[in-house]
Amino acid sequence: MANHKHGKRYNDDFRKMVVDLYRSGQSARELSSEYGVSEVTIYAWIKKFNPVELEDGSSVTPDDYAKMQKEMLKLQQENEILKKGYGHIRKKVTDNDITDFIEQEREYYPVHTLCEVLGVPRSTYYQSLTFSISKQEQENRQLTKEIIRIFNDSKQRYGAPKIHHLLELAGYHVSLKRVQRLMKKANIRSITTKKFRPTPSKEKIIERENILERDFETKTINEKWVGDITYIHTLKQGWCYLATVLDLHSRKVVGHSFGRTMTTELISTALRNAYETQQPCEELIFHSDLGSQYTSDEFAFLITEFNIKHSFSYKGSPYDNACIESFHAILKKEEVNHVQYLDEYSAKIALFQYIEGWYNRKRIHGSINYMTPQEVENICRNIS
Incomplete structure (x- = not known):
């Protein structure tokens, strides 16, 4: 790297x-x-x-x-x-x-x-603590304590496979089936659920160049970024919008912005935040869908200013931007679908805590060898 x-x-x-x-x-x-x-x-x-x-x-x-x-x-x-x-x-x-x-x-x-x-x-x-307990019972108690600790650290988002992986990293020799059995006995289940999201209105779409062509392979960070917008509901303001920028190598959310309107300024702020934080020095591709915000002249000017190549999904082809869609699905299943946000500000705080405190720095990903996005970035930057 x-x-x-x-x-x-x-x-x-x-x-x-x-x-x-x-x-x-x-x-x-x-x-x-x-x-x-x-x-x-x-x-x-x-x-x-x-x-x-x-x-x-x-x-x-x-x-x-x-x-x-x-x-x-x-x-x-x-x-x-x-x-x-x-x-x-x-x-x-x-x-x-x-x-x-x-x-x-x-x-x-x-x-x-x-x-x-x-x-x-x-x-x-x-x-x-020295009272005699059978070795099996003692091990099960200790394992259950560790399982509960890992489960709570993940804010109840991890299921048995991820908990099993972290137990093995901590030096415990235990089978996945045993972890599943102890979780069932302790009545522990991952909170992740699926939920409906509104579909944006259809507009006339003009095809643009797809540079990425579903090639999600990378050698290091800041080679390929993907961006998209998702909907977040609040009690007072109704639907609000989260724009995110994801690095395909680390799976880190490198930029995000939240607001009450789905505007070009929203996605521009997310990209500016990503650029300011990451300071990419190599040739960079940014991929998005063909939404009006991403195809606007204002956003094209920002892309040019940052010397970024803009790649677009083909019309009606959501798989072209599957990685950012996957992140938004995880966000909904692990956080948004379990909370009713009062207003824009309370939602903004909760999303910041999830993205910056949990997803980027603590959540392990099977697709990056059970590391966190920040750990992958640190390796690329040679930061211990």
């Missing part, structure tokens, strides 16, 4: 959305882990786009605000532990009851915090 060395780039839409998420309650550490941006960079964005002001007119530094949030999070965790723990504890309760509860909640809270709040010595808890 070719090497493309440069620092990470982020467009303003990305920066502002991260700042909005910070202001909505997520910590800088969480955002750093979720989107691969250093905490220092996040604080710089906060200072640039949204300094923190208090109700009395005074202000605090991002560092002070982050410390306050961390302390509030700790207090919130302690409060939740007390509510959950003592809801199970009565006057007469054995050490086993308490340690079982700690074992159940350790996925969500640190063991030392659980023990401290519940008044249990850590030694009591750890000794309880």
Whole structure:
């Protein structure tokens, strides 16, 4: 694979959305882990786009605000532990009851915090784990815990094959059938479903050159991009629209834009964001359908400005752009079909979190050897 060395780039839409998420309650550490941006960079964005002001007119530094949030999070965790723990504890309760509860909640809270709040010595808890359980039962419990962790990390989107693959990567020697059996016993099922999407109105279409010709093979990133628009429904504004740009090599969504109208500006913003972030230096092909936005003079000017070759699907041939159609199908099955968005802004935040936090950085793909799109891009850029 070719090497493309440069620092990470982020467009303003990305920066502002991260700042909005910070202001909505997520910590800088969480955002750093979720989107691969250093905490220092996040604080710089906060200072640039949204300094923190208090109700009395005074202000605090991002560092002070982050410390306050961390302390509030700790207090919130302690409060939740007390509510959950003592809801199970009565006057007469054995050490086993308490340690079982700690074992159940350790996925969500640190063991030392659980023990401290519940008044249990850590030694009591750890000794309880040495009780003899059959080897098979012990393995099944551990496997089920890992299955639940992977399942929840995927926001309930992964089925048995992907969970099985990740278990093997983690060093577990287990069959797919056993994973399926344990998932069934734990009542775990992938949430992905299919749903109706509206069909755009038919227009008179003029054929244009199809450079791609369904040749989706690539050697590295930024050789072939594909773009399309999909519909997202909201309660207040009705149908909104998501324009995306996908790199065929990494399967990464390199650019996206969301709005209430399906305009040329929407797809232009998605392409600008992709170009600004990726900075392609080799010859690049961008493939789309023959929609009026993609065939407009305004978009053709932008394509020329970026020195990109524009390829178009043949009339009535959806398979020419199958990869971006596949992404939109995944987006609907894993996210959109399970949520009713209030308005454009709430949908925009949720889609940003899905694309940038989940799909690009965490979701493994069978078509790219069970790697994430960001991992494939990092290999191409020789970034460890």
